[in-house]
Amino acid sequence: MSKQQDERETLFAALTEQAQGCQLCPRMMGRTRVLGPLNGSIHAAVMFVAEAPGRLGADRTAAPLQSDVSGRNFTQFIASIGWRREDVFITNAVLCNPRDERGCNATPSRREVGNCNPLLRATIDLIQPRCVVALGATALHALARIAPHTASLSRDVATALPWYGRYLFPLYHPGPRALIKRNREQQLADYARLTVFCEVIISTNNYG
Numbered sequence: 038m039s040k041q042q043d044e045r046e047t048l049f050a051a052l053t054e055q056a057q058g059c060q061l062c063p064r065m066m067g068r069t070r071v072l073g074p075l076n077g078s079i080h081a082a083v084m085f086v087a088e089a090p091g092r093l094g095a096d097r098t099a100a101p102l103q104s105d106v107s108g109r110n111f112t113q114f115i116a117s118i119g120w121r122r123e124d125v126f127i128t129n130a131v132l133c134n135p136r137d138e139r140g141c142n143a144t145p146s147r148r149e150v151g152n153c154n155p156l157l158r159a160t161i162d163l164i165q166p167r168c169v170v171a172l173g174a175t176a177l178h179a180l181a182r183i184a185p186h187t188a189s190l191s192r193d194v195a196t197a198l199p200w201y202g203r204y205l206f207p208l209y210h211p212g213p214r215a216l217i218k219r220n221r222e223q224q225l226a227d228y229a230r231l232t233v234f235c236e237v238i239i240s241t242n243n244y245g
């Protein structure tokens with residue numbers, strides 16, 4: 038392992054520890070802080086940012102986008118383009134699972150997204166992906182708080198936009214609600230466009 042890779046491992050371990058101790062959001066008490074080795078490769082060229090860990094998924098397993106319906110869809114989408122989870126990095130706008138008063142998955146509040154934004158920024162700064170894929174509107178909003186962008190999900194889906202020294206690539210969230218707006222066939226086509234784009238930027242060393 039090179040000295041630079043070694044340093045990145047050390048910094049990621051420190052960031053993970055910081056996240057594990059975070060108590061900023063009152064309703065996240067007792068929830069898993071989903072940041073650690075199961076998020077993927079810290080040397081990845083592509084980072085996926087979704088909304089929040091799911092109650093039946095990453096909150097139980099600490100592996101983002103894997104064991105619930107959204108996770109199974111996501112796994113199918115990346116498999117369709119020949120990608121493996123361990124070759125990319127996967128995280129969320131908030132690192133903990135927000136729940137409503139009935140104990141169901143909830144959308145993170147703007148305050149919670151703001152609270153977690155420094156951890157998201159630090160993760161991007163550390164991993165330095167060439168392409169950040171925003172999975173849904175909450176992820177786009179969280180990324181705009183790091184560096185402004187004008188991307189809109191409906192207008193810019195599966196289109197690469199220069200952002201924060203790299204590219205931003207908006208896609209719909211793989212969850213069941215988003216599949217109503219953008220069906221499975223359309224999302225598979227979006228992932229096909231993502232892989233074509235990433236092959237070009239990686240082979241040409243092109244940054245946003």
Ligand code: SF4
Nearest residue numbers: 059062132133152153
């Ligand atoms: S969501 Fe983020 S900011 Fe809020 S408690 Fe969890 S780690 Fe901390």
